[in-house]
Amino acid sequence: MAERTAPVPFRGGGFQPRPRRLVPVAVFVAVIGLWQLASARGWLPALFMPSPWQIVGALGDMIDSGTLGKHIGASLSRIALGWVLGTSAGLAIGLAMGIFSAARAAGLPVVSALFPIPKIALLPLFILWFGIGEPSKVATIGFGVFFPTVIAAYTACDSVPRNLIRMGQSFGLPAAAIVWKILVPGAMPGILAGFRITASIALILVVAAEMIGAQYGIGAFILSAGNLMQTDQLLAGVALLSLLGLAVSAVLGAIERAVLRWR
Amino acid sequence: MDLRLEGITHHYDGLLALDGIDLAVRDGETVAIIGPSGCGKSTLLGIVGGLLKPTAGRVVTVGAPRADSLNPFTYVFQDFALLPWRTVAANVALALEHHRLPRAERQARVQAALALTGLADFAAALPRQLSGGMRQRVGIARALVVRPAVLLLDEPLSALDAQTRELLMEDLLAIWARERSTRLYVTHNLDEAARLADRVVVLSRRPGRIREIVAIDVPLAERSGPAIAGVREHLWALIRDEARDAEREVQHG
Secondary structure, eight states, X not given: OOOOOOOOOOOOOXXXXXXXXXXXXXXXXXXXXXXXXXXXXTOSXXXXXXXXXXXXXXXXXXHHHXXXXXXXXXXHHHHHHHHHHHHXXXXXXXXXXXXXXXHHHHHHHHHHHHTTSOGGGGHHHHHHHHOSSHHHHHHHHHHHHHHXXXXXXXXXXXXXXXXHHHHHHHTTOOHHHHIIIIIHHHHHXXXXXXXXXXXXXXXXXXXXXXXXXXXXXXXXHHHHHHHXXXXXXXXXXXXXHHHHHHHHHHHHHHHHHHHTXXX | OXXXXXXXXXXXXXXXXXXXXXXEEOTTOEEEEEOSTTSSHHHHHHHHXXXXXXSEEEEEEXXXXXXXOSSSEEEEOTTXXXXXXXXXXXXXXXXXXXXXXXXXXXXXXXXXXXXXXTOGGGTTOOGGGSOHHHHHHHHHHHHHTTOOSEEEEXXXXXXXXXXXXXXXXXXXXXXXXXXXXXXXXXXXXHXXXXXXXXXXXXXXXSSBOEEEEEEOOXXXXXXXXXXXXXXXXXXXXXXXXXXXXXXXXXXXX
């Protein structure tokens, strides 16, 4: 008698996110299209929520009048200066804390106490110290970037496998060579992950600082647009921040791909 | 250069790991150290190469190492300990970079070590692109490039599958036929000990003490199958009960 045959049903598959190229584009088109439609039909009050097309128009006006470059330039130069200063100092202290027990014992309580302070709270103090101009804004950004960098750097040092360091010692590498050839490259993934965090912190702080007292800068532009109820310009500024953030993250991604090619 | 271990004793947090190990290793000899897990054999190797400080006892060298030896005590690690961001050639060169050598000689030494380990075609590869066996060949090349007087092999084949292990054992024998060094080879694999060693030091379970030293008289070239079956049996008989106890032990901490 022939036995009945039955195929074993397939039960695997799924739970494996795969890229879908068209979906992101479709989502953007749909959201902006709906928004434009809602504005055109008058479902959205134009005074409080301008249409995408009006926002593009506001951006166009900024380009025509030449203020776009000034605002972006002012914000970018503050971010760049503050970020570089805060990152350099943070890396120096963080690596020292990653290498020397004494530096860690001395630094950790200070870092732990100062890290949770929202750095924008210190801006009034920095204005008293450095004046209302650039230095107080740069100092706020630098300070805000410094602590996360310290933490990223010393935890990244901890994550370097000790067996690699013992290997270096077993070949008689001098301590400086162990730091530069093993510890620092091994800590790079953690340090670069920290850069992503500090870049977004710098963006937040530059806007906040510019809202407190600046003539140019995206934060100042958004604030003055709000004061004049120019919501199209206000949202154009917000869109600029989104583009700025995306650009920074693209640059960091390129750096990561170049530096961490070995991963 | 001969090597003498004199009364090596080591405590870990009050736990006696090694108790009075005395051992003399002759120049050019291959000594395997076997024992059940937790007998302190890797600790002993760490002490010999100066990576661990023994609680008591000392390791002394008798005579000078070869003049061209840049790093007399050189390890091959179980986990390879390769720098993942460096290519194969750069990983090997790491061992030379802090020595004052003419650039040409440095390159020549790296090339020679890569050739000896069959890595010449992989010089530009990154560790992640290599199989476990090839990675350990890089570890071996890096050790040979400094012309060690004493090669300290810490379970070098334990992270590899059985077939790769077999291939690497053959490679090690071929390399050792061409290069003069003394070798201390820590393993828990009796086959490796019986195939590669001139003498096998059998350690007892914690605290590690020397239980017996087994000399293997079979020439290295004839160490296949039946010729060393007796040695293998003997070694297994020595550690079987303790290996069972070690396996049944609950880990503390």
